[in-house]
Amino acid sequence: MNNEELLTFARHAMQMSYSPYSNCKVGAALLAKNGKVYEGCNIENAAYGPTMCAERTAIFKAVSEGVTEFEKIAIVGGKNGVEDGLYPPCGVCRQVMREFCSLDFPVILGKKDGFVETTLEELLPYSFGPENLN
Ligand SMILES: [Zn+2]
Secondary structure (H helix, E strand, C coil): CCHHHHHHHHHHHHCCCECCCCCEEEEEEEEECCCCEEEEECECCCCCCCCECHHHHHHHHHHHCCCCCEEEEEEEEEECCCCCCCCCCCHHHHHHHHHHCCCCCEEEEEECCEEEEEEHHHHCCCCCCHHHHC
């Protein structure tokens, strides 16, 4: 699956966003090595703290179904669901990716006119991962 195709799934997920407080809608599409795509959206909460990001929603959906090997992830976002620039993953989501993904894991950041492709290592240099505890 190419990046544009995966971004289409992310845009679909973005429309599911529950974000009545920020009105920032974010969608993520996680391609697993088994070929399945897991979509996630951000889910806000009136107490703010329980809010969940799109990327972790997608990753946790997959892991909860026994899938832990991933090819790449695509992420889009925008105020009121209108893409207005890059929406890079937050630090917590980067660390969650680090648990399951290789350092060269591709992260595709959609924008209005195309996308930027980066890697987990570029987003989270000198990171702490599972091998540090072995
Ligand atoms: Zn996040």
